[in-house]
Amino acid sequence: MKLPSKLPFGLRIASLKSGLFWRTFFLLGALTTTSMTAWVGMISVVQHEPQVQQISSQVISVVTITHAALTHSAPELRRELLFELVSNEGIRVFPLEDDDKVEPPADNALMPDIEKLVKAKLGADTRFSSKVNGVAGFWVSFNIDDDQYWLMLERERIRGLTGIQWLGWASVVSVVSLLGAAFISSLINLPLRRLTQATRDFAQGKRPAPLPEKGPLEILEANRSFNQMVDDLQQVESDRAVILAGISHDLRTPLARMQLEVEMANLSQEAREGMQSDIGQMDAIIGQFLDYAKPTEAASFINVDISELLTDTAHEAARLPDVRIGTDIAPGAHAMGNATDIKRVINNLIENARRYGKTPGADYTEIDIKCSVKGMHAAKRVTIEVQDHGSGVPPEHIEQLLKPFTRLDEARSQANGAGLGLAIVDRVITRHGAELHVRNREGGGLLIQIVMKGL
Incomplete structure (x- = not known):
């Protein structure tokens, strides 16, 4: 489960007051005032x-x-x-x-x-x-x-x-000194503000402009190291894209050949279905690895109609024979994001619920998809909920659900994936700057909630 990507207003004000600029300003101001008094x-x-x-x-x-x-x-x-x-x-x-x-x-x-x-x-x-x-x-x-x-x-x-007269001169000098303290504090914190903004942009998937490699030695070395880190990570991303393309081609080509050979081989129906199931499972595992490793670029974000996307996804899921879909989707929900990645996230949640959230005593899975919009303007939030009516998860194991390659003991007997479903969801949601909450649903089952910044 993720912490909020943005602090509440009160905490932002407290953080502002405790920032390095204000600490430097108050220390210089206190020093100047004390010196003037003395x-x-x-x-x-x-x-x-x-x-x-x-x-x-x-x-x-x-x-x-x-x-x-x-x-x-x-x-x-x-x-x-x-x-x-x-x-x-x-x-x-x-x-x-x-x-x-x-x-x-x-x-x-x-x-x-x-x-x-x-x-x-x-x-x-x-x-x-x-x-x-x-x-x-x-x-x-x-x-x-x-x-x-x-x-x-x-x-x-x-x-x-x-x-x-002494008080007048002291007041004038104090005001000038405080203005000087504010100017000095601003100069001291300017490189840190630049580094913070560049780090924030990089965390959101943007490539920040190179930081100026000038100034005091400490600032110069920090900016130079950050620029080098950005270049190295960009190279890693480029290499990873090449590797992913190679994996997709080099592994799935022999799987397709094996599938064809199984179809043409003189095998019993049971053996053929078993081998086809194993090949399908291998292909699904490769797909999960590729989805987990695939980056989500902020440059690809557009205005996504979340309401329409959820409605279409729910209609597609309702065609599955062992799924019963219930919807409560508010109209007009919009958010910035990658529509393909968001749809993949919803499909992963539905598939996770279908596999592990079967309704007790039934041969199907009940899944509820909800969407609501709250707040106005910059405070608008779009909340997406996917919940099943199964047996839920022990509270002490909920955090493990988001870890890669992790499956709970209850799921191992029926698992046919690599344990990356919710890890993919967590990774994509993080890249979108949204919040992911996982908890047990009242009345039984698992509830997964996504909170995005609305438009």
Whole structure:
């Protein structure tokens, strides 16, 4: 019994996620993200102290200069001085009132150290705020005699208070790194995808285009070995075709001569019938060997009307005197395949049922042929069933039925073949990319089911 040739949708998605491309992509992405995180952390730690010193010095200098300018300027010139500070330096000075609505300073890693250094220079009573009376900025308090003032610097002048810029750059670099990881993963997996596709085509009976013998040494050797393997197997197929033609001619010619000599010999009727039976059995065995060894070429596949083929085959089988055929064939069942090979498969199944599936207590064999179509479009499946009403097969022996040259003990006394009937079926069905299931039928007998991709 065969496993499905295609995995269900859910398993295909799981397989996709566990593919080499995604593994490579996620590993490179994880490495890049980890490296970026470590890099940002290292830069933040290394630059923390210099940033604190730079910003603190800038704040102290601005406050000190403003304080000195206001202290030493003439009262009538202070308004002009304040206007110039606002216009040219972006510095504003406001009286500090008790009812000012003051919000705490920005919450970041630099602010505590900045406050510590600034207070050490300007005094412990220096206050900081991110917004006063609804106006956002970098606010610092200072004293002139007994009066308190707010000095507001534009926040753009105080760099490094937040990690937004670092986060932005890290995000950009991360996106670029992930795109690079996807590109690298694609390059790494391209030769494997080519090899996989070529292997799949070859398994379906197609001759794949030669793989490019270039690139890294490992890829070059793998592609070269695959190309050589394809050439060797094609040569084997060619030699086998010649051998099969020779066997068919060289063995069947003497059998035909023996048949003629038996007809002309002065023998008793019993002896003549026995020899004719032996010759017929030898010819049937040769035919089975040829059918088993004959390749099924995917290039010969056409749109086959399975419903019509099964109906014709059932009518032909119904002419046998010891067979009773029942049919339940859905119309409009189509599949890609070789019509001759598919018909040979159905005939082999009918013959197998006729020989080994006789209905208990009867001198004939009941065989049911069914065909159904399920699904839509790409998910359409054509199911063919051939079942008899015999005694069936012990469950532990079912798998042996598909092995070449194997017959069960119950069949040996009446066997006149080489044990290749179901092996031929299995081989042809595999070449068609279909599924073959063998099991005992409910109520007695053997049920053989073929599931093909429908059209």
